[in-house]
Amino acid sequence: MPPVFTPRFCAQCGGKLVANGGLNSGGAPFYCSGCGSPVYEDPKVAVAVIVENGDGLLLLRRAQHDQAHGKWILPGGHVDRGEVVARAGVREVAEETGLEVEISRLVGVYSYQDNPWVLVVYAARPVGGELSAGPEALEIRHFTPEELPWDELGYLSTAHALKDHLSRG
Ligand SMILES: [Zn+2]
Known part of the structure; x- marks a missing residue:
């Protein structure tokens, strides 16, 4: 299967994504440093x-x-x-x-x-x-x-x- 890349930027605002550590935003793996959106990695x-x-x-x-x-x-x-x-x-x-x-x-x-x-x-x-x-x-x-x-x-x-x-x- 082809490689699957880890997301780096927010699809909403283009802001840089930050690893969440699962502490907030419902456990999303990343959140946006710009708009604060949680970002999930779908299968x-x-x-x-x-x-x-x-x-x-x-x-x-x-x-x-x-x-x-x-x-x-x-x-x-x-x-x-x-x-x-x-x-x-x-x-x-x-x-x-x-x-x-x-x-x-x-x-x-x-x-x-x-x-x-x-x-x-x-x-x-x-x-x-x-x-x-x-x-x-x-x-x-x-x-x-x-x-x-x-x-x-x-x-x-x-x-x-x-x-x-x-x-x-
Ligand atoms: Zn954003």
């Missing part, structure tokens, strides 16, 4: 999709140069503010794999202590399009459950979601 929401057909589960090998570069991940990405989460999943799958999918169910919601990301994972089946790796993938392929590259997954959440999906049968 970031991402979506990923387990696309399954007769050949197995679709994974892509991440092209971006970050800690997950070259590792296998699920298609997915940021949810834009105001966007329906499942629709963001469908959009990301289309951008990254060329496939049109239909969401079949929610697999789970994954969050971790001190990690700003909350990941929503859906299962889906392809209903159209043509499989082709977008610029964010070095490679894209199906894995049967037995072939899944558990030691080469990009994120802990990828492994947790795949296990949850497979354990449901």
Whole structure:
């Protein structure tokens, strides 16, 4: 996941933010030295999709140069503010794999202590399009459950979601 930066300036007045120490303003982590507004750090929401057909589960090998570069991940990405989460999943799958999918169910919601990301994972089946790796993938392929590259997954959440999906049968 991309880095999440700590806010430094007030969105209301542009004043410098000061760490609050949780002592006032309802425990907000920062307050504005200009207007006194409390400032909260909201979680970031991402979506990923387990696309399954007769050949197995679709994974892509991440092209971006970050800690997950070259590792296998699920298609997915940021949810834009105001966007329906499942629709963001469908959009990301289309951008990254060329496939049109239909969401079949929610697999789970994954969050971790001190990690700003909350990941929503859906299962889906392809209903159209043509499989082709977008610029964010070095490679894209199906894995049967037995072939899944558990030691080469990009994120802990990828492994947790795949296990949850497979354990449901
Ligand atoms: Zn302010």
